[in-house]
Amino acid sequence: MxxxxxxxxxxxxxxxxxxxxxxxxxxxxxxxxxxxxxxxxxxxxxxxxxxxxxxxxxxxxxxxxxxxxxxxxxxxxxxxxxxxxxxxxxxxxxxxxxxxxxxxxxxxxxxxxxxxxxTKCKSRQIRLKNKAPYELPLVFLAIFIELNTPFLEEQLEKIHALDYPKEMMHLFIHNNMKYHSGHVKNFTEKYGAEYLSVKHITPEDGTAEWRARDLSLDQCMAKNCDIYFSVDSIAAITNKQTLRLLIEQNRTVVGPMLARNGKAWSNFWGALTKDGFYARSSDYLDIVNNDKRGLWNVPYIANCYMVNATLLKKYDRTVLNFNKANLDPDMAFCSTLRELDVYMYVSNRGDFGHLINYDTYDITRAEPDMYQIFDNELEWEERYIHKDYRSNLLPDHVPRQPCPDVFWFPIASEKFAKALINMMESYGRWSSGKNEDDRIEGGYEAVPTRDIHMTQVGFDPHWIQFLKQFVRPLVLKGFQGYSNHTPHSIMNFAVRYRPDEQPFLKPHHDTSTYTINIALNQVGVDYEGGGCRFIRYNCSVVDTKPGWILIHPGKLTHYHEGLYVTKGTRYIMVSFVDP
Structure with a gap:
């Protein structure tokens, strides 16, 4: 110079x-x-x-x-x-x-x-508003499932829900996980006909990730696409306008900022080490936490991004590819872009979604998504909490009381109920229903049931979190004065009633300050009879609904019994809170 x-x-x-x-x-x-x-x-x-x-x-x-x-x-x-x-x-x-x-x-x-x-984010922008579908850029949507991913069904639904005409989109899916084969098959059968074309690479094909990503670029060119849009299975896109906004930004490579909820883990790097690996820039946390919003030139982006096809037309796969020695495919691609002096941008001008946390996802469990209440709270609530749960918490909401001081709320979804039953039946080691029980302190149960404890299926900490996060607010609606209450429960178990096993439960008091009882299946469909009778009040609740919770006092006032199940199998989930 x-x-x-x-x-x-x-x-x-x-x-x-x-x-x-x-x-x-x-x-x-x-x-x-x-x-x-x-x-x-x-x-x-x-x-x-x-x-x-x-x-x-x-x-x-x-x-x-x-x-x-x-x-x-x-x-x-x-x-x-x-x-x-x-x-x-x-x-x-x-x-x-x-x-x-x-x-x-x-x-x-x-x-x-x-x-x-x-100040410059709006420069070079284009507008797609009011354009007819045939006037919009032709998009090649490439979905990559390279990891066993919690709540994949919901992520695929979110991708399909993007506000962009499917008649202007080609669909490419590389699924490398056998566990997800059914999910992908269901998705393509349900929506595949809406897209211009569908290319599905299955785990049985044995195609390496880098090769599948290279192939997707070639397929984009073969389809004469204008936009290449890559989405990994761990990208939860909640903003339906994401694709349009990225196209309108009019940059060669641009993606939405996505981070794990409450974490610093995101889909971009703010800086590099000398050998080309992750380093944290001084503004990284400001961007991840949205304290600074804008369009940021970054050295690495992954999981969800858009590439203008003019770049793909300029370089073939001998130059622009996902294969480089000792580098993962995403790092190889970004390294090549840096070498070609192609800017990569990440945008947090708006809220686009977040990343799914897959660290603890264990597909050896019968219902692995049920165990994600800590790591993927938003998705867990979306799938497993009743759609009317939040209405319970409105200031003017009056709780239902089918019997005195017995409160009845919708809390869990049908998927929750079915998943919990499957967890128990897959485990299969139901107790004998006898008084002797080596699972509890002292080894004696005064009022035994045929049950499985949450500790037996490794679900107890998750269930305690469920009590704290979702049951506690309902308790406060019914029992005034419990405002400082944090649930404590050592007895959390699923119960099975059958005419040929244990059809009823004798009158008893629960060893709790209050008890919760969640119905898991449908009376009149899955079983006949059943229910709970509160003897002091001569009041019974028999028309229970799957996913609805009964909350009632335990030790003193609400002496109760489990009514006879005359046909089928009845499942309930019970916790004795504050024994």
Whole structure:
């Protein structure tokens, strides 16, 4: 980098002949070392980086900082060299330091500030609103299932729900997980006919991830697509406008910012180490937490992104691909894009969705998604909590009381009830229904049932969380004065009633402050008879509904019995809270 008056610059450039293939850096060095020539044109080196700042090798000396605008406008960002104390006016990044230059470019010159946010996000945007379907870009949608993924059925439904005409979309699915074969088959049978074409690669095909991703790029070109849209199974896209918004942003490569709920794990990197792996930029958490919103030039993006097909037309698979030694496919692709000087952007201008946490997903369990209440709370609630649950919590909601101080609420979905039954029956070790029970302290149960404890299926901590998160608010609706109550329960179990096993339960008090009882299947369909009779009040609840919870006092007032099941099998879930 150099600057100066034209006459002196011309003297510098014409000092001696130089071949096009020669080393221009050596040329300028020799000119500077010629003391007479240096003095003649008054040539100086910017030792302190007062004007020029070469980033390579001194990345750690450079800080991004802001200053208030003296005229009262928004703050302005600058780069400061800590070693020299200077504020260079020109930044230069070459080779491996280009990603640092791109990072600074997110803020300077005047690219982002607190008042206005992203000042250039709207530049180059296009509008899709009011366009007829045939006028929209042709999209190649590529879905990749490379991991066993919690709640995959819901993620596929969300992808299909994107607000974009399916007659302008080709569908490509690579499923590498046998566990999900049925989910994908159901999805393609249900929706496949809506798309222009469907390509489905199954686990039995044995296609490696990188090869499938390369193939998807070639397929996009073969279909003459305008947009390549890649979505991994762990990307939960909750904003139906996501695809349109990404296309309208009109960048070569752009994706929505997605992070695990409440975590710093996201689908982009803000910086790189010297060897090209993850490093955290100073603004990473601000972006992930949406404290700063905008369109960010980043060195790595994965899981969900859009590529303008002009890039695919420019480079074939010998150049642009997902295969590079010692790198995962996503890292290989981004590494190639960086080498080609293709900018990758991540947008958090709006809320697009989040990432699914797959770390604890154990498909050896009968119902692995049921165990995801901690790691994927939003999806867990969407699938397993009753659609009317939230209405229970409205200030003017009056709880149902089929019997005195027996409160009845919708709490769990039909899928929850069926999953819990399947968990128990898959485990299969129902108790004998006798008083002797080595599962409990003392080894004696006064009022035994045919049951399976949550501890036996590894579900007890998850069930306690369910009590805290979903049952506790209902208890507060019914029993005033329990405002500081946090549920404590050591007896959580599913009960099975059958005419040929245990058809009823004798009158008893529960060893609890209050008891919860959730019906898991349908009276009149799955079984006949059954229900609960509160003897003191001569009041029975027999028309129980799957997923509905009965909450009643335990130790003192509500002496009760389980009524005869005359046909079929009745399942309930019970907890003795605060024994």
């Amino acid at each position: 150099y600057m100066g008056y034209i006459p002196e610059v011309l003297k510098l450039l014409e000092r001696e002949p130089i071949e096009d293939t020669a080393d221009d850096q050596l040329y300028f060095t020799m000119a500077y070392l010629d003391e007479d020539f240096r003095n003649e044109i008054e040539m100086k080196l910017d030792h302190k980086s007062e004007i020029f700042q070469n980033i390579y090798g001194v990345e750690m000396d450079l800080d991004l900082y802001s200053e208030e605008d003296k005229a009262g406008g928004p703050e302005r960002y600058y780069v400061k060299n800590r070693s020299t104390g200077t504020k260079p006016a020109v930044l230069h990044g070459n080779g491996p330091s280009k990603h640092v230059l791109n990072y600074f470019g997110n803020y300077i010159p005047n690219m982002w500030n607190i008042d206005e946010g992203c």
